[in-house]
Amino acid sequence: MEILDGKLVAQAVKEKLKKETEQRAKNGKKIPHLAAVLIGNNGASETYVASKVKSCSEIGFKSTLIRLSEDISESQLLNKLNELNEDFDVDGILVQLPLPKHISEEKIIETIFPSKDVDGFHPESVGRMVQGLPTFYPATPYGILLLLEHYKIETKGKHAVVIGRSNIVGRPISIMLSKNEYPGNCTVTVCHSHTPNLKEICLQADIIIAALGKPEFLKADMVKPGSVVVDVGITRIEDSTKKSGFTIKGDVDFQAVSPKCSYITPVPGGVGPMTIAALMMNTFKACLAKDLA
Numbered sequence: 234m235e236i237l238d239g240k241l242v243a244q245a246v247k248e249k250l251k252k253e254t255e256q257r258a259k260n261g262k263k264i265p266h267l268a269a270v271l272i273g274n275n276g277a278s279e280t281y282v283a284s285k286v287k288s289c290s291e292i293g294f295k296s297t298l299i300r301l302s303e304d305i306s307e308s309q310l311l312n313k314l315n316e317l318n319e320d321f322d323v324d325g326i327l328v329q330l331p332l333p334k335h336i337s338e339e340k341i342i343e344t345i346f347p348s349k350d351v352d353g354f355h356p357e358s359v360g361r362m363v364q365g366l367p368t369f370y371p372a373t374p375y376g377i378l379l380l381l382e383h384y385k386i387e388t389k390g391k392h393a394v395v396i397g398r399s400n401i402v403g404r405p406i407s408i409m410l411s412k413n414e415y416p417g418n419c420t421v422t423v424c425h426s427h428t429p430n431l432k433e434i435c436l437q438a439d440i441i442i443a444a445l446g447k448p449e450f451l452k453a454d455m456v457k458p459g460s461v462v463v464d465v466g467i468t469r470i471e472d473s474t475k476k477s478g479f480t481i482k483g484d485v486d487f488q489a490v491s492p493k494c495s496y497i498t499p500v501p502g503g504v505g506p507m508t509i510a511a512l513m514m515n516t517f518k519a520c521l522a523k524d525l526a
Contacts, residue, residue, distance in 0.1 A: 234491055235384075237463070237498045239376075242383045243506035247292050250517055254293040263324075265520035266295040267351065267512075268317050270328045272310070272336075273303035277469075278329045285327070288509050294516060297323070307336045311344055318346045324523065325351030325516040348522065351515035354400070363408055369515045374406035376507030377442065377463055379514075381416040386440075386461055386496060393419040394435055396451070396484070397444035402465050406442055431455075448482035453489040462490060462497045465504050 258264060267289050271282045282298065289296035301310065310328075317326050326349045332338050342350075347357040353371035361368035370378075381388060393410045397403035403423060410419040419440065424431055426445075435441060435455040443451045444465035456462060466484030483500030491497050498504055 234494050235496050237380050237384055237461075237496050237503060239380060239498060239503040239506040242380055243376075243510035245383070246379060246507075246510040247288060247513060250513055251292045253517070258293070263322075263520055263523060264293065264295055265289075265324050265516045266297070266322050267325045267327070267516045268297045268299065268320075268323045270299045270301065270310075270313065270317075270326070272301045272305060272329070272332060275331070278331075282329050284509055285512060288513055289516075292513060294513070295322075303333055305333075305336075307340065310336060310341065314341065314344045318344075318349065321523075323349065324519040325349055325512075327352050327512070349519060351512055351519055353405070353515065359400075359405070362405065365412055369518070370409065370511070371401060371405045372511040372515065373402050373465060373504060373508045374409050375511035375514070376504060376509075377406060377465075378409060378416050379511060380463070380498070380504070380507050381461075384496060386416070388416045388440065389418040391419050391439035392437055393421045393440040393442065394438035395421060395423045395442045395444065396425070396431070396435070397442075397446070397465070398423055398425045399444065402442075402444040406444070410440075410442075443484035445484055447484055449484070449486040451485040451490060453486065453493055456490050456493050458493050459495045460493065462494050463504065464498050464500050467500060467505060 269282050269285055271278060286296045286298055317323050326345050328341050342354045345355060347355045350358050350369055353369040358368045362370060395403050395407045407421045407423045410417055411421045422434055424434055432455045436457050438460060440461045442463045446466055448468045462485055464483035464485040468482050469479040470482050472480040481501050
């Protein structure tokens, strides 16, 4: 069993981007600029955004963190996004989810210009992904592909089972793994809460992507020997023995499942760091596109 070390791979991605960004600066070219919009004071969102801003700093990107109050109106937020859309210096825009209930997530996502949609959530980005056209991939699935590629994991002809059908992970990773290139060319089965015989389906899988948000859902008796298991789950569980007051669990029962795997991601330290690395890749690509404009 080998650990798919997201921290290690993410650092390698960031080091590569840092060198390329330094070279751009030497050549007098534009430096990538990511604008992050954070609404309210959600603890998890604060942590995620801080990690993204820190990564920008490490690589040499510019970053702008825009903090807005929980009670901001939808129209005010849309106005702010339109300002960022029109700002040539801003290459990528991300709005940290979840949003307050009075704001339409759909409207916010659709307002961001596709050329700055580094989260890969805009309908145009998704449509281009489905058609196999150049676009921004959603950061978490893109991070998973970068991880598989780094470890040279064979995907061609493999049966990949995706547990979960969210627009953020499940659906896009199922499309990306089926595309006619590496990492891809998988036969993909998408499972969810209404899938009968889930255990039997998982036992047929060469690759399992667990992305349903249920702590330790995937058990050892659901995994065949030699499988590759990617755990996308990240749930905070109350734990009085920890200084933070909580422990983090993935969707996979790691202790029981890992001995059966050829490769497995840990939680934390697996997919999480790769999501941020992929976001940085998208931001760099958004900046490069302006060279050609």
